[in-house]
Amino acid sequence: MEVKELVQNLGGAFEEFKKTNDERLKRVEKGLTTGDLEAKLANVDKAISELESVKRSIDDLSKKAARGGLGGNGELSGDQVEHKQAFGRFMRKGVDDGLAELEAKALSLGADPDGGYAVPEELDRNIIQLERRDVPMRDICNVIPVGNEEYKRLINTGKAKGGWVGETDPRPATGTPQLAQVAPFFGELYANPEATQKMLDDVFFDAEAWLAGEVAIEFSEQENAAFTGGNGEKKAKGFLSYDVSDETDDKRKLGTLQYVSSGAAAALTADALLDLIYSLKRGYRRNGTFVLNGLTLPAIRKLKDGEGNYLWKPGLDAGEVSTLLNKPISENDDMPLVAADALAIAFGDFKRGYTIADVRGVRVLRDPFSNKPYVGFYTTKRVGGGVMDSNAIKLMKIGAAKK
Structure with a gap:
């Protein structure tokens, strides 16, 4: 499907969705049955989601081409080339002569007491880029490389006091800002993809690309669940696992996220979504993103403002994402569904609010013995995540259902 045709189909599907939903609402007002229209809406909504998925894939390919493909960060140094070649021999044949020394020169990493070898820098980047494609949180959060798990960040918990004075008025001493440390919570991920020796002996088999793809799939599912909950x-530690309160920024304690209630019924409303947006200070709102489960979208697409305009809009231009109240949406399957007391929607500047820290040095231990005739590649990485600024992310708590 050509991009132009895809966009036309997406726009047409949304127009059909609006037309059908408007007819449904008219029947509801008259007390008439809507079963046939509900079924039609579900089918149209499914078509919209499928078209959006195709469009995201095309946009991802465009981004990849623009940056010159995976790992396209310029020429490798001599040490990096040697390390890459030695690692390739290790993967295919298990030959590790001189690999530890080349690893140390190319990556400035020490030996791991648990064994295994660090993957080449290019392969490390490829894994991270593949994960970004499959981990929604990596696409919206602050992602940084770190050398170890000692990363900490200082934040100001209370500004120094000041005021207005005249030209000759005395200047009283200002208060000292109170600083506190925040840090990601770290853990180790592992994957153990297996290949046959026949695959590894095939000169046309790209062993590094295979390893990157297999490992990224395993890591991605685990990471997004952890970064979310x-x-x-x-x-x-996921942002949904922090303490929550309905208190505003000036009253909540550090590390507690504010929630906004959706109202009395277990449902979503336009007013509640506006309250969620404006619970954030202006500086955070500017770069705010909605985070919600893809299964919440059918309810979101039906919402209108007071003038009858739909709140959700599809992204019809190249690289443009769908929006809710003109703010981008990140679909995250690890977000709760809309139900009483669920924290079903988040909105915030996740670049400022949540940090993902990748410890340099994905490591691989080659195992040709445990599951013959397969060769296992026990792969580990250390990664952390946590809320850095609890004022930058707000949550919507779904109210209890009417009795």
């Missing part, structure tokens, strides 16, 4: 025990 992880408990922080031997893993990242």
Whole structure:
């Protein structure tokens, strides 16, 4: 399907959705049955979601081409080329002569007491880029490389006091800002993809690309769940696992996220979504993104403002994402569904609010013995995640259902 045709189909599907939903609402007002229209809406909504998925794939390919493909960060140094070649021999044949020394020169990493070898820098980047494609949180959060798990950030918990004075008025001493440390919660991820020796002996088999793809799939599922709702025990702490309160920014304690109630009924309303947006200070709102489960979208697409305009709009231009109240939407399957007391929608500047820290040095331990005739590649990485600025992310708590 050509991009132009795709966009036309997406726009047409949304027009059909609006037309059908408007007819449904008229029947509801008259007390008439709507079963046939509900079924039609579900089918049109499914078509919209499928078209959006195709468009995201095309946009991702365009981004990849623009940056010159995976790992396209310029020429490799001599040490990096040697390390890459040695690692390739290790993967295919298990030959590791001189690999530790080349690893140390190319990456400035020490030996791992648990064994295994660090992957070449290019392969490390490829894994991260593949994960970004499959981990919604990586696409919206602040992602940084770190050398170890000692990363901490200082934040100001209270500004120094000041005021207005005249030219000759005395200047009283200002208060000292109170600083506090915040840090991601770290843990170790592992994957153990397996290949046959026959595959590895095939000169046309790209062993590094295979490893990157297999590992990224395993890591991605675990990472997004942790960054969203992880408990922080031997893993990242998700933003949904922090304490929550309905108190405003000037009253909540550090590390507690504010929630906004959706109202009395277990449903979403336009007013509640506006309240969620404006619970953020202006500086955060400017770069705000909605985060919600893809299964919440059918309800979102039906919402209108007071003038009858739909709140959700499809992204019809190249690289343009769908929006809710003119703010981008990130679909995250690890977000709760709309139900009583669920924190079903988040909105915030996640670049400022949440940090993902990748510890340099994905490591691989080659195992040709445990599951013959397969060769296992036990791959590990350390990664952390946590809320850095609890004023930058707000949550919507769904109210209790009417009795």
